[in-house]
Amino acid sequence: xxxxLCWLVFAYIIAxxxxxxxxxxxxxxGIVADLDRFLRRVTEPVLGPLRRxxxxxxxxxxxxxxxxxxxxxxxxxxxxxxxxxx
Numbered sequence: 001x002x003x004x005l006c007w008l009v010f011a012y013i014i015a016x017x018x019x020x021x022x023x024x025x026x027x028x029x030g031i032v033a034d035l036d037r038f039l040r041r042v043t044e045p046v047l048g049p050l051r052r053x054x055x056x057x058x059x060x061x062x063x064x065x066x067x068x069x070x071x072x073x074x075x076x077x078x079x080x081x082x083x084x085x086x
Contacts, residue, residue, distance in 0.1 A: 012042075013072065016043055018035075019040065019043050054066060
């Protein structure tokens with residue numbers, strides 16, 4: 001069960017990273033736009049409240065970075081004890 005949770009957290013981390021990358025480029029339509037909409041729907045419920053709590057540093061949104069650190073250090077290492085590369 002712990003391995004499944006480790007994989008799910010890892011997949012969520014990938015979703016956050018992809019959303020960050022997509023934010024750097026204009027997305028018009030097609031499969032990339034569909035993926036971008038899906039990633040926003042999946043990550044916004046966590047990033048939205050975090051974004052309202054942590055003020056941006058100029059134009060830099062720190063909420064994805066803080067969430068990534070939290071997921072990797074606290075959830076994967078301390079709580080779940082995920083070992084090695086997935």
